Amino acid sequence: MKEFGYLRPSQVREALALVAADDGARFLGGGTNLVDLMKDGIETPTRLVDVRRLPLDGIREAPDRGLVIGATTTNSDLAAHPEVRRRYPALSQAVLAGASGQLRNMATVGGNLLQRTRCGYFADPSQPCNKRSPGSGCSAITGEHHNHAILGWSDHCVATHPSDMTVALAAYDAVVHYETPDGSHEIPLSGFYLPVGESPQRETVLPPGALITAVTLPAAAAGPRARYRKVRERASYAFANVSVAAALDVEEGVVRGVRIALGGLASRPWRALVAESALRDAPATADRFGDAADAELSAARPLRDNAYKVTLARNLIVAVLTELAHRAE
Amino acid sequence: MTDGTRSEILLRVNGLTHRLDVDNRRTLLDALREDTGRTGPKKGCDRGQCGACTVLLDDRRVVSCLTLAVAADGSDVTTVEGLAPDGELHPLQQAFVQLDGFQCGYCTPGQLCSAVAMLAEHAAGWPSAVTTDVSPERPAPELDAVEVRERLSGNLCRCGAYPSIVRAVLETAARAEVTG
């Protein structure tokens, strides 16, 4: 690991200034991703600015009756919060499906949003990787890619975003709030992650040095009939192959409202808008759920070794929606 | 401007205060083992993947291999040694001994610290990934083998002592319930 300075400001302004003053500075949340990558030499910050003493911890009511989740709230506190469990249960479930009890106690909301891909080539400096070393090529396209993307990838990178939390945030229309030396800004999660395109090293719209301060959940998305389900290669403590966050409102057998987001399939959480519009005002039957899933996944471009994800995603969407439909009646 | 790359920190480890001058790169795991002589926490993977280095940081379980010592400045740390401060074993430690909750013992300090914190999380009503209904109106899920396995999935055991680890944890939880 390279040597670095360490600073622990107590004010947001101060934190922004400390990062702005040093090109090699990075914010430190729980460190569960950043410290890991520093041990590999993938990240080589010259200065760490710890965000955990900033007044950004905790969850409170938003003016619109939604929730404001502070950026340094730990994943554990987020998942255990009574109002998250009551109003946004799929978010609690998604967070609980990720990592381990120890890591969730450390990981912050801001760090979870910005965690890097688990593509094995990204973490191996001896291999070409456009995300780590722009222009060097993508080893995964022709290499080991059984858990890589089937949607939205480009020839430059086929990696997936590994977060569970963000899949639920996508389904709930969450908004990311951040601060720069110019002031406060916000962006819906749907626009937060950039499409892969030609520069997979740029993952979000955040300008350099921006500090994530909060994530808000709109009141309109709240409801008890929601579910996060994750399929992985062992029962627990593994990243997703495919995951689904969904919420469903059914009246007299007809879909009145539906939200679906998919994880493990793309460089960002994938909001399934095609499936959602196919389902609105449609009968809440397994057949229609299957047709909607097929419509969404018709855009899939599986790689040599990950076509199983198309079937898996379809079956998972149908299973989750069917379960929610039974609960709704 | 170049930052200093070392820091002076205070750590309270099992009730004893240590003033340490650490390289900012030092992990809490290395600081505990090398600088304070608390060798209970083990280095399995050094990458947050196995749980052998689990300690309690201000009463919450964390992996000390991904925690920077400098970032833990001012905190209370409990290692497995701290579970038996006067040499008297914690009920969970007793259950591990009685029910063979280990074989080689390498993962055991992490399993113990993790399980102690896990029982407190459960007592506080935290749901887990296998809790069917996370609604706060629901009473905390009863601790059964499935819940224990999920809640302790961050602690790997290469010897595969899982069945007896789960039994020891369940036994301890049941006894705590009886005695209040």
Ligand SMILES: Cc1cc2nc3c(=O)[nH]c(=O)nc-3n(C[C@H](O)[C@H](O)[C@H](O)COP(=O)(O)OP(=O)(O)OC[C@H]3O[C@@H](n4cnc5c(N)ncnc54)[C@H](O)[C@@H]3O)c2cc1C
């Ligand atoms: C063994 C293991 C298993 C895991 N399994 C899963 C899993 O199954 N599912 C899952 O979703 N995740 C999993 N994770 C990933 C984990 O969720 C992330 O590492 C964690 O959420 C990152 O949060 P952090 O606070 O530790 O971030 P850090 O490591 O501190 O930071 C990550 C990045 O975010 C930046 N950052 C942090 N806070 C801010 C802020 N407020 N503003 C701007 N930038 C900021 C940092 O500069 C850094 O670039 C796993 C991790 C490990 C080690």
Ligand code: SF4
């Ligand atoms: S998929 Fe992306 S992260 Fe993986 S090797 Fe290719 S460019 Fe790198």
Ligand code: FES
């Ligand atoms: S040594 Fe820390 S988790 Fe393995």
Ligand code: FES
């Ligand atoms: S007892 Fe040997 S690793 Fe668990």
